Amino acid sequence: RPLISQQREAHQCFTGIRFLYAHKDELHSLSRDIWSNPELAGNEKHAHDRLVRFFSQDQTWTVQSHYKLPTAFKASWGPVSGGVGDPVLNVGFLCEYDALPGIGHACGHNLIAEVGAAAAVGLKAALENQTELPVPVKITVLGTPAEEELGGKIELINAGAFADIDLVFMAHPAQQDASFHPCIIIEEMLVKYYGKASHAAAYPWEGVNALDAAVLAYSNISVLRQQLKPDWRIHGIIKHGGEKPNIIPAYTELEFYLRTPLLKDLCDLKAKAEACFRAAAGATGCQVEITSPTPTYYNILPNATLASLYESNGKALGIHFPEQPTSFCGSTDFGNVSFIVPGIHPFFYICTDALNHTEEYTEAAGAEKAQLYTLRTAKALSMTAVDVVCCPDLLKKVRDDFRLAKLKQK
Numbered sequence: 001r002p003l004i005s006q007q008r009e010a011h012q013c014f015t016g017i018r019f020l021y022a023h024k025d026e027l028h029s030l031s032r033d034i035w036s037n038p039e040l041a042g043n044e045k046h047a048h049d050r051l052v053r054f055f056s057q058d059q060t061w062t063v064q065s066h067y068k069l070p071t072a073f074k075a076s077w078g079p080v081s082g083g084v085g086d087p088v089l090n091v092g093f094l095c096e097y098d099a100l101p102g103i104g105h106a107c108g109h110n111l112i113a114e115v116g117a118a119a120a121v122g123l124k125a126a127l128e129n130q131t132e133l134p135v136p137v138k139i140t141v142l143g144t145p146a147e148e149e150l151g152g153k154i155e156l157i158n159a160g161a162f163a164d165i166d167l168v169f170m171a172h173p174a175q176q177d178a179s180f181h182p183c184i185i186i187e188e189m190l191v192k193y194y195g196k197a198s199h200a201a202a203y204p205w206e207g208v209n210a211l212d213a214a215v216l217a218y219s220n221i222s223v224l225r226q227q228l229k230p231d232w233r234i235h236g237i238i239k240h241g242g243e244k245p246n247i248i249p250a251y252t253e254l255e256f257y258l259r260t261p262l263l264k265d266l267c268d269l270k271a272k273a274e275a276c277f278r279a280a281a282g283a284t285g286c287q288v289e290i291t292s293p294t295p296t297y298y299n300i301l302p303n304a305t306l307a308s309l310y311e312s313n314g315k316a317l318g319i320h321f322p323e324q325p326t327s328f329c330g331s332t333d334f335g336n337v338s339f340i341v342p343g344i345h346p347f348f349y350i351c352t353d354a355l356n357h358t359e360e361y362t363e364a365a366g367a368e369k370a371q372l373y374t375l376r377t378a379k380a381l382s383m384t385a386v387d388v389v390c391c392p393d394l395l396k397k398v399r400d401d402f403r404l405a406k407l408k409q410k
């Protein structure tokens, strides 16, 4: 890259980093407040209002609360610089903020909210007063609720919230730093068995036992599991198992998650799982109803250029990227976003070896010592955005990678 561009980027990055350092207490208080008031998917009222207040206090942001979904929001800034009439480059940052039932912020989404907000304000600080950017730049922060359930980002995609966004950035807490980790596809299956109630001691022969169907279904899946490929997953719970031991259960309900790295594998896994659920109905004489109540979350598409920029910026800030990251990897509705907008979803260490979705992780996500890592991640994201914004060649490479990654999925 030409020296002039490198110097300009270095200067802008420095401004953004200095800004984040100066605002570190405010950013920590943002995530700590969300952490102290955990809310389930779709009910994130406190977190939504807190983030809306955070952006509204700076009047250079235009904030739309309840944007397309009751607990989503949008904050926009710019455009700055570039020629009049030039197409605007809209850089997106995503904040998640839903918690888990019973264990609060055990996936650290309070920190995802902080990273998204911090990276956006860091980029704004870096670009403010710039008059020589190659294209006019705008920043959009989307508050994307309901990742743990329901797929808020998928609803936002369908409502057009990503239609004018060119690049998208977020980061997720884990056990290690990784610029990319292949989150896998997930589909939810809800299985309902309908039997017939009867007195379990007086007339058991009159009943049709829906709990037996549920137990057989669970066992069938456990037997199936040993024949599945190593990177496929299927796991479930009995959500409703009956009312009382002396009433033969007339109704039971199971919830299963099916996961595979590729969409075509998901179809195979679904067919196998369905056969297990139907066999249990046949064996017990129950009726079965099988549905997929929420949209499928896709795998995350890699973007080699964004990943390598993020790694070099991260290394400059002291982030260590293990050669073979064994980081946490579940599924995320960011996968669906990665199919429509070039983006990056790195994972970051938060100073704990605890595992996501445990009480120990909840504690770590609210701790002061997670802050250094959280803000460092935000800085690396801002710097990566500065790189792409300042260098049209990089932007072209990011877009080429995006097209290639999508082609490879076919």
Ligand SMILES: NCCCC[C@H](NC(=O)CCN)C(=O)O
Pocket (backbone or CB within 6 Å): 107, 147, 148, 149, 150, 151, 186, 188, 294, 329, 330, 331, 332
């Ligand atoms: N519909 C169920 C979606 C579950 C998504 C969940 N995601 C994560 O744990 C990653 C980040 N929170 C999962 O993979 O179980």
